[in-house]
Amino acid sequence: MATVRSSTENQMAMTLVPADNRSWIGLFNDGRFYWSDGSSVLFENWDNGYNPIGSMTVVCGVTSIDNSGKFNFFSCETKLPFVCYSIYSPKKQVVKMILETKDSVDLNDPVLKANILKKLQDRLEEHRVTGVTLKWKEHPGGEVFRKEKNLKKTDL
Template identity: 30%
Template sequence: MAEAQKFCREYYDELATIFNAEDQIAALRAVSAQSLTDAIWVHSQYHAFWPQVDYWNLPDAKCVVHGHTAKVWILKYCLFSYNFVCQKSTQSNSELKYYMVQGSLTWKGAQTACRANGDDLASILTQEDYTAFQSITETQPFEMWIGLYWKTSTRMWEWSNGDPFPYCVSEPQLGASNCCSLTYKGHGQTENVTLEKIDCSLKRPFLCTGKKRIKQTIVRMSLKSNTGGDLNDPVVKEQMLEQFRKEFAKNGNFIQGLRWRDLPNGEVFRKTVELGSPDEGQCGSG
């Protein structure tokens, strides 16, 4: 994962980020074009201000409550009944963005109640949002529905108002991860693609975003053949290039288009003799 991200930042803009279903479809098309069927590294962000996710989540639960313990979100079955928090669709500078509703409803019932007032269940996208949300909930001794839920049709977490939740998950559990992959299964159907948390040290193909940046560097070197072999031999030259690629890769430096630079006579190396020494060397550049 770290190597993939370093490569993308050096030669493009960033490792591909999946924010919504459209991003997922676009990534899938790129994967399908290369006939890849393995997990693909993509970028995932989990904002530091978002609460921790409780480890004691109910299996297959797909709706989220804000716990009465600070900074905790918990997965609950959507048919359970809880109090809930709505957010205003419009607000003036003097108004609070969120308001709490007393009375227990299912997640869908809470969503309907908020929308009946022209509003929606609470979504929390920024640090400012969470600060405002906390100002009305931090002293409450009960759990409350928020707008976050698992959308089965897109196989992604989403807020009730349609805002994306850019964050890697392993269905059906909600959990943060530093390393995220787009796992491709099947023959191009989007329902067979999911975002999953996997070991950051695994080797996987990856997707980058942004326009490719071309960087060219010419390195001049002197080499000595201990066996007296011809360094201009095509097989020898390719073996040396492959060895250079491996050495660069050990430090996370991936070189694209590594090649030898030909001299006017069509060769790469020219023989040189060091003064005062019987040994011959060969110089070239790549």
Template identity: 35%
Template structure:
């Protein structure tokens, strides 16, 4: 809060005017968005880390607890509460060979991740339609966890902090694309999530302040 007070006191509102007497500026907080539990990029070909098979209307995250991915019995993906319990599919990787393994035990997503890492390599990364079909066939009509999840908010300088100063009902990730954070200095610098491609004033570190 001390930092927020400093920013509020030094804010140049003339350079932050947005609309309706609101004065917003970007700060360095952002959502890391969807990524695979298996982060070894050497195992992916170009474009494979971005492969998605979302069901129409998905993901539709409305809160931070609904941030893990499962596969429907028809092969489409959905976002769901990570504390729900489903079967899971692990990836067993040996060299360039990837084998998928069904785990027919109900687990939460974190439990499934820990199990796959302890007994195989990691939760399954679905890199293309061929992988999607393999996982679908293993699932045998069951809903299963795969390794895609939405990470928490992070600071762009890599620092760790549990401090937050969100407005009421924020962040809401409206329309699934609000992954950057602005401070509203008409309300003491309280935070809101916004689409990253919107134009805002912004606040930088000064020399020697990092």
């Protein structure tokens, strides 16, 4: 079922909810809030009305057009339509980096490249950025990093 990570995704989900009806989204609470893909709930759009949190062991999240896409909880056994993921073309973005190293360091060493990617991925996760895949763009000849000549510190 759908994971709603932003107001934009919430609006997209709302376009799939039948008029005058509620629909399941992938939101669960069994003592903690989480999405059906296992991710944490970072975007919140709670309905201030009645929510049975605490009165049941497990509750599932719904959204509706009637309350402007606010999240509410029902018994997971309630029969409702549901909003699923859609297949979309992922956005690709190229980021250029300039690294300053000692001359003896080979940035194209496969182990070093893997470690740099791991550090970058860890940093993204620390900032709760999910769904991002990092990879190196290789130049002709297989190199990722090229030595720049005549680069001044003011160019960084």
